[in-house]
Amino acid sequence: MPKPTAAPPPNVPTVPGALPVIGHLGPLAYHPLEFLLAARRHGDIAKIHWGRLPVYLVSSAPLIHHMLLDKDDAYNRSGVLLDRLEDVTGPGLVAAHGKEHRRQKSLLNPAFHTNRLNTLTGLMREECDRVITAWKPGQVIDPEQEMFTIATLAASRYIFGAPVGKDFAHAFRPLLSHMFTEVALRARMPLKLENIPAITRRFANSRHRTDDLIGSEVRAFLKDPHRTRCVLSYMLQHNPRPDTGELIAQAATVLIGGTETAASTLAWLWHELAHHPAAEQRLHHEIDTVLGDTPIAADHFPQLPYTQLLIHETLRLHHPTWVNFRQTHAITELGTTTLPAGTTLAYSLPALYRDPTLYPKPRHFDPTRWESDQPQPQPPFFPFSAGSYKCIGHNYAQILLRTLITTIGFRWTLRHTPGHAVVKEKARLTVHPSKLRMTVTPRRATPNLTACAGT
Numbered sequence: 001m002p003k004p005t006a007a008p009p010p011n012v013p014t015v016p017g018a019l020p021v022i023g024h025l026g027p028l029a030y031h032p033l034e035f036l037l038a039a040r041r042h043g044d045i046a047k048i049h050w051g052r053l054p055v056y057l058v059s060s061a062p063l064i065h066h067m068l069l070d071k072d073d074a075y076n077r078s079g080v081l082l083d084r085l086e087d088v089t090g091p092g093l094v095a096a097h098g099k100e101h102r103r104q105k106s107l108l109n110p111a112f113h114t115n116r117l118n119t120l121t122g123l124m125r126e127e128c129d130r131v132i133t134a135w136k137p138g139q140v141i142d143p144e145q146e147m148f149t150i151a152t153l154a155a156s157r158y159i160f161g162a163p164v165g166k167d168f169a170h171a172f173r174p175l176l177s178h179m180f181t182e183v184a185l186r187a188r189m190p191l192k193l194e195n196i197p198a199i200t201r202r203f204a205n206s207r208h209r210t211d212d213l214i215g216s217e218v219r220a221f222l223k224d225p226h227r228t229r230c231v232l233s234y235m236l237q238h239n240p241r242p243d244t245g246e247l248i249a250q251a252a253t254v255l256i257g258g259t260e261t262a263a264s265t266l267a268w269l270w271h272e273l274a275h276h277p278a279a280e281q282r283l284h285h286e287i288d289t290v291l292g293d294t295p296i297a298a299d300h301f302p303q304l305p306y307t308q309l310l311i312h313e314t315l316r317l318h319h320p321t322w323v324n325f326r327q328t329h330a331i332t333e334l335g336t337t338t339l340p341a342g343t344t345l346a347y348s349l350p351a352l353y354r355d356p357t358l359y360p361k362p363r364h365f366d367p368t369r370w371e372s373d374q375p376q377p378q379p380p381f382f383p384f385s386a387g388s389y390k391c392i393g394h395n396y397a398q399i400l401l402r403t404l405i406t407t408i409g410f411r412w413t414l415r416h417t418p419g420h421a422v423v424k425e426k427a428r429l430t431v432h433p434s435k436l437r438m439t440v441t442p443r444r445a446t447p448n449l450t451a452c453a454g455t
């Protein structure tokens with residue numbers, strides 16, 4: 001990482017409340033979203049103290065957009081939180097910078113072409129059915145856990161080219177959860193937790209078990225020449241002599257990127273639908289009229305505009321990544337501010353998406369704000385970021401979300417279990433609904449599963 005090579009920008013206000021040594025780590029640890037929202041009021045760019053590290057929070061939509069889309073050599077992705085993902089995924093795409101990032105992205109890109117992804121609808125639906133056909137009427141579920149299991153089954157099948165067992169998903173979640181909690185804590189602690197041997201051992205243990213879990217699937221893939229049309233096989237077409245370590249790191253990256261974010265988005269969506277019966281009715285009407293008894297396929301997507309509005313609104317109000325970082329590579333102009341090389345910048349999509357000047361009544365869940373006759377914000381909504389580090393899984397995520405919402409919405413209604421209707425946001429590496437529990441009720445008699453088995 002380059003060290004700052006010039007004086008910090010003089011015209012940038014500092015957010016008040018920083019304490020010696022820990023800076024703003026207190027509010028960042030306990031109520032990060034509220035803190036970042038309040039910090040926006042201090043200016044389009046305002047300085048916060050991430051412990052001892054000065055971080056420039058970029059808050060205006062045009063400046064964020066400009067920063068993301070500026071030429072590759074202006075900004076790298078920077079450390080603090082996301083770099084620590086390397087501790088979890090190993091040296092995969094999400095932890096890479098600059099030239100190495102471009103190399104890794106071109107290796108993974110072929111697996112994420114829309115034409116290839118559209119064929120995944122059947123696979124995603126089957127994996128969803130594996131989970132939801134086991135639900136019993138009146139059963140209480142943790143929606144995020146269930147969505148995580150489905151997302152893991154679907155992503156692993158696409159990564160490794162063969163289905164994995166539910167035990168894979170059940171083993172993977174607690175490991176990931178432990179590593180995410182710890183990495184998020186490490187990033188917001190003034191002490192170096194990684195210097196405490198008991199903590200380091202526990203983390204290393206989770207990391208090894210994750211590597212073993214993913215490594216054994218990668219090795220099974222390498223032994224089976226029939227596994228084609230999957231992420232690993234597209235990587236091999238690009239590089240026929242792969243390093244197994246790289247295959248494991250990229251498999252972990254896609255698996256981690258593709259599960260936590262989708263699971264929390266879907267959990268929030270079921271939570272909001274239960275509070276907004278008119279939106280739920282409109283979804284059910286769309287599913288019933290467009291799909292009838294036919295299983296969802298990519299051809300249906302253009303006929304599901306309301307489902308798309310729901311996805312937009314959920315990503316606006318409950319965006320899963322609460323903060324992302326960049327670092328200037330050289331002296332860079334951002335708006336009227338000159339930033340020295342080595343300056344760390346942050347942007348928060350959920351804070352931006354709760355700005356009342358961009359989104360009237362921002363805390364209100366209202367999918368109709370996205371209808372085409374409504375005024376749309378400029379620059380347009382970019383929940384998957386933009387530029388070189390834009391989410392590689394954005395098309396995959398759209399297909400997964402549409403497939404799961406319609407497949408589950410066709411069969412089940414989810415209602416809050418008494419005492420669980422008010423849900424707090426918990427920000428680890430992603431933002432989760434804390435302690436959400438819902439009861440599932442069938443919308444119709446047991447479906448004809450044979451009709452759902454084909455693509």
Ligand code: HEM
Pocket residue numbers: 077082093094095105155253254255257258259261262265315320321324325383384385386388389390391392393394396397
């Ligand atoms: C609701 C779903 C999702 C949301 C909202 C989301 C959001 C994002 C955002 C905002 C970034 C950019 C972070 C930055 O600016 O540094 C990102 C990066 C990334 N996402 Fe997603 N994501 C989602 C789903 C997925 C899925 C399904 C996958 C994989 C199948 C995935 C894999 C990745 C990877 C690998 C990166 C790093 C890209 C790079 O470094 O070039 N994400 N995601």
